[in-house]
Amino acid sequence: MQPDPSSLLQQALRELDYGQQPANLYDPIRYIMSLGGKRLRPLLTLLGGQLFTDELGPLVKPALATEVFHNFTLLHDDLMDQAPLRRGQPTVHEKWNANVAILSGDVMLVRAYELLFENVSLPLLPQVLRRFSQTAAEVCEGQQWDMNFETETTVTIPQYLDMIRLKTAVLLGFALELGATLAGASATDAEHLRQFGTDIGLAFQLRDDLLDVYGDAATFGKRVGGDIISDKKTFLLLTALAQATAAQQATLAQYLGQPILDAEAKVQAVRAIYDELHIRPQTEALINEYFQAALQHLERVAAPAARKQPLHHLALQLMDREN
């Protein structure tokens, strides 16, 4: 019987030992790791590996390195963004304090490295560490660009796409590449899987931007219109700013960077301009472009079509509006 990747991950996650004392250094790690989430990154590692091997056991701990790293970035990002909630629960800096969040996050990054190097065979170790470190630095670069863009007046669409590539997409790409590499895939196949993951990540982030404006409040999980209320320079807003008439520019200027008197009115006014400029179909077209590019990379991987089915299915699920 094929092992079920999700249950492999859940069991291994329960068994991870991050450390004990001081309690306020290690409890926050257990806390944020227990908040759940899709475990998307380690799942991608296992599904990337499953293309080439049935022996997923040795991939589980390296896969969890991507999950621990991801949660480290959430922990520090939540502090930097002053976010009160993460998955509906108090963030670490709220439940403990800012200093605990800084230091627990630091130890999480160390633990992520340990999960990798303790569980990767020696010949593959330098390459895996090099790619993990490159990805880790890129994710930090993406977060810094994201924060910088909050106060920059001119952000271009290519700059925005590069930011979400670094902040979100490269880690999905690395997770897949890692699984393929550990399962003995060729460099070409590992690279196609990396690009598959990166393109899926870009499509997924743009879809998130779109749902923020056009999503169903019941299923989106965040406040619809939140990006508009906070003047977030998303693909939608940057495209609108680039294509707006003088009148539309004037209306946008009434709301952007101004104190919010009526949040609902702001959301409706900005969304009306998006509608006039057909921002939604333009965004959907770009999402589809990345999604098709991703599928083409998956297509090119030298593995039986039946083995690609779970990855194909996961990609479709990620693009499903109800997900």
Add this chain to the structure above:
Amino acid sequence: MQPDPSSLLQQALRELDYGQQPANLYDPIRYIMSLGGKRLRPLLTLLGGQLFTDELGPLVKPALATEVFHNFTLLHDDLMDQAPLRRGQPTVHEKWNANVAILSGDVMLVRAYELLFENVSLPLLPQVLRRFSQTAAEVCEGQQWDMNFETETTVTIPQYLDMIRLKTAVLLGFALELGATLAGASATDAEHLRQFGTDIGLAFQLRDDLLDVYGDAATFGKRVGGDIISDKKTFLLLTALAQATAAQQATLAQYLGQPILDAEAKVQAVRAIYDELHIRPQTEALINEYFQAALQHLERVAAPAARKQPLHHLALQLMDREN
């Protein structure tokens, strides 16, 4: 001609490339690395290696991993401690902001790992990474204990000594062990050097506590009495609290945890009690104990006495009150 360890380090430090864009992610790294300091940790790595080899070149970059890691901890510690100055210059969170300090620090930890794994031979890599990671987590534990002790009413002397061991001493021990390991030393010799470094670190930190109270303002570099003013639970204060008479306890209670009316009066009153209790000779005795233990470990290392001279000299220098 023997290579000069310090100039090897200085040149390699100048050539390190941390990254370029975004500038406010990488400039803070260059900034804090440029503030100088004794470069004690990488020097210990090279001097530890020099006991066993003349070829220090391959040890330089792994040595710098300890320096980048150390500066990463300074960057995050300064933020957590809200320190305005580092080596007389504005700290990163003051010169930029808290978020930049968090994220630049995160990337520094990644760069420290890169300096290690890119420059250590494959057979030694797992052990070196394991010990580096263990040390890194211990340094974070030490910082967390240090912060916890600020608000804890009962801190014991063993707890304090364990805190400074984790926060300061283990990294000095690791730096020496790393140099020995990379130079082909036996596990026994590497372990003796680790303990030499750890004991020197403990002696050095206790000496710093002592100089804070009894140092010469002209050469100490920090405000004499700073620990007393901030109620820092140092070895001196904890020993005094353990040995004070009822009358001395009452005097201490007048000052500790109270709003400061006259800082100089507080320093003089607490120092007077230290004098009555002979805290200075007691501290000097413990420093000397650690220092002698350190020298015994160095003694036991299987290397020619002449080769040990630079380490012996450096240890004496670190204990020199004028240093």
